[in-house]
Amino acid sequence: MTEDVTLPRPLLLTVRALGVVAGVLLLALILLTIADVVSRNARDRSIVGTVDIATMLLVAVAFLGLAAAEADGRHVAVELFESRFGVRTRAVFSILRGVLLIGLGVLLTWGLSEVLLSAVERGETTNDILRLPTWPAKVVLLASFVLFFVVAVWKELLTFAALRSEQSGVDR
Secondary structure (H helix, E strand, C coil): CCCCCCCCHHHHHHHHHHHHHHHHHHHHHHHHHHHHHHHHHHHCCCCCCHHHHHHHHHHHHHHHCHHHHHHCCCCCCCCCCHHHCCHHHHHHHHHHHHHHHHHHHHHHHHHHHHHHHHHHHHCCECCCCCCCECHHHHHHHHHHHHHHHHHHHHHHHHHHHHHHHHHHHHHC
16 A cells, blocks of 8 residues: 555645534533533533533544544554555555445435435434534534545545556556
């Protein structure tokens, strides 16, 4: 596998910006939790809606960083098996990964779009006291997965191109 995979600058900036947003939301979640604990100890009651808000923030934090982790190569990758093969076989594996990524990306995008549309049409809300609409969290999920799959497929295309150029250098 190649480590020097570069992404287009606009895509990289978008991915990194979402990673920063995830970090800011994590900080907000921490502060909300601290404020809730202090409120429980000082006033003997929680801040109203903390559970709803914390749940939404957790969803956003968990998924907004997906594409950034993929772009920076921070996801777990196991190359022990594939590294034992030649360039041609690794290129075939790269094609298979690309096809699987595209298929999974289309399937998840379609499914999450349906879930989002359903939540909007039904006016779905959380079950707790604030009754927050769930569609913002579902937009975050959809956008995060789409961006993740765009980054993953792009990286796989670049990996395949690098393997092809390595193969043509070997064939000479």
